[in-house]
Amino acid sequence: MDEQDYQLLELLQQGLPVCPEPYAQLAETLALSEQALLERIQHLKQIGVIKRFGVIVNHRLLGYRANAMIVWNVPDAKVETIGQALSQIQYVSLCYQRPRKPGIWPYNLYCMVYGKDRSTVLQQIDELIGRCQLEDFSYQILFSTRCFKQRGALYPVLQTEKTDG
Amino acid sequence: MALTPLEKQLLNDFQHDFPLEPRPYRAIAERLGVSEQAVLEAMQALDDQKLIHRIGSVIQVNKIGKSMLAAMAVPTSVLTEVAETINQFQEVNHNYERENKLNLWFVLIGENQAHLDAVIADIEQQTGFPVLQFPLLKDYFIDLGFELDLSDG
Numbered sequence: 001m002d003e004q005d006y007q008l009l010e011l012l013q014q015g016l017p018v019c020p021e022p023y024a025q026l027a028e029t030l031a032l033s034e035q036a037l038l039e040r041i042q043h044l045k046q047i048g049v050i051k052r053f054g055v056i057v058n059h060r061l062l063g064y065r066a067n068a069m070i071v072w073n074v075p076d077a078k079v080e081t082i083g084q085a086l087s088q089i090q091y092v093s094l095c096y097q098r099p100r101k102p103g104i105w106p107y108n109l110y111c112m113v114y115g116k117d118r119s120t121v122l123q124q125i126d127e128l129i130g131r132c133q134l135e136d137f138s139y140q141i142l143f144s145t146r147c148f149k150q151r152g153a154l155y156p157v158l159q160t161e162k163t164d165g
Numbered sequence: 166m167a168l169t170p171l172e173k174q175l176l177n178d179f180q181h182d183f184p185l186e187p188r189p190y191r192a193i194a195e196r197l198g199v200s201e202q203a204v205l206e207a208m209q210a211l212d213d214q215k216l217i218h219r220i221g222s223v224i225q226v227n228k229i230g231k232s233m234l235a236a237m238a239v240p241t242s243v244l245t246e247v248a249e250t251i252n253q254f255q256e257v258n259h260n261y262e263r264e265n266k267l268n269l270w271f272v273l274i275g276e277n278q279a280h281l282d283a284v285i286a287d288i289e290q291q292t293g294f295p296v297l298q299f300p301l302l303k304d305y306f307i308d309l310g311f312e313l314d315l316s317d318g
Contacts (some may be wrong), residue, residue, distance in 0.1 A: 006229075009222065009224065009229070012221045012222040013219075013221060013222065013224075014219065014221070015218075015219030015220055015221045016183075016189075016219070016220040016221055018190075018205055018208045018209045018212060018220075019205070020188060020190065020191070020201065020205070021187055021188060022189065022190075023185075023187060023189070024187065034187055038185050038186070038187075041185055041222075042185055044222075048225050048228065049224060049225055049228045049229065050222040050223070050224060050225070051222075051223045051224065051225040051308045052180070052181045052222070052223040052308040052309070052310060053181065053182070053183050053185075053221070053222050053223075054179050054180045054181045054182060054183035054220065054310060055175065055176065055179045055180050055183065055217055055220050055310070056180070056217060056218040056219050056220070056221060056223065057176055057180065057216065057217055057218070057310070057311055057313065058215055058216055058217060058218050059311055059313065061214075061215055061216055062176070062216060062313055062315070064311075064313075067261075069263060069270070079303075080303075083303065083305035084305050086305065087305040087306045087307060090312060091312075092306070093306070093311060094306050095304075095305040095306045096234075096301050096302070096303065096304055096305070096306070097301075097302040097303040097305070098234065098299040098300065098301060098302055099299065099300065099302060101297060101299075104297070105267070105297070110234075110299075114311070116314075140265065141264075142263040142264055142265045142270070143263065143264050144261040144262065144263050144270075145262045145263065145264060146261065146262035147260075147261055147262075148245075148248040148249070148251075148252055148260040148261065148262065148271075149248075149251075149252045149257060149258070149259060149260035149271070150258075150259050150260075150261075151258055151259075152218060152219065152221075152258070153224065153232075153258045153274055
């Protein structure tokens, strides 16, 4: 990645303009040709820096008001298989392995479920326990009760000049 | 909320692999059998109503900088105040109250671990409560967007 890639990502984090030739507009800002800009986006997708490129919906305003983080304590030997199984489930958003905190927090697998209401989410959690063979493992459901801040990730590194990586 | 059929398609069908060609909205229009103008207007309407955050990229966690999930146990009486202190940090993107003894969960992105440690030390000092760090070990999720059920608005 070079400096122009970082500048491009910063622009893409703000969003593609809604106009007939949005890429030409971004290209002009970066003093690139439209073709070169499109190739850079393609490349950033290929190397996995851009995980997804498209419409980012506001699910809360679209009626998905319940959001639960579920934390599981699964054996280390099984975390990979279960993590992959969970990530295949349609209503699971995000699925991460994280370290336990011995004596405080035994959970090592995290996933997120969004739903229209609390009862739907609880039903979905029940269902995924069966589908991913999680019956034997302890877990906690942490519904969010208040959102104090939520915005697209702001990358401090995008504002600095970086040529490595 | 009354969404048109076109708006529903735009919300659900273009969350990943948005067309990478000079006239992306025309490419979408051709796929949906409508005019480019109709797509532009519908997309603008979705944006105006804030039903979309943006059309853009989701960056893979930890590919740029370092991301951290952090949690604190904060007495309810001072929770709002503590949350506001945390929100003032540029590095904090998300901050939620959750139902647990650890009741405040937030996500930070910094340049590296040293940067995150400095911010977290600052938060601990300003709020007076310890912060637990839960770094990402492995990401299992393949992000294809969020499938919306828009059947009855």
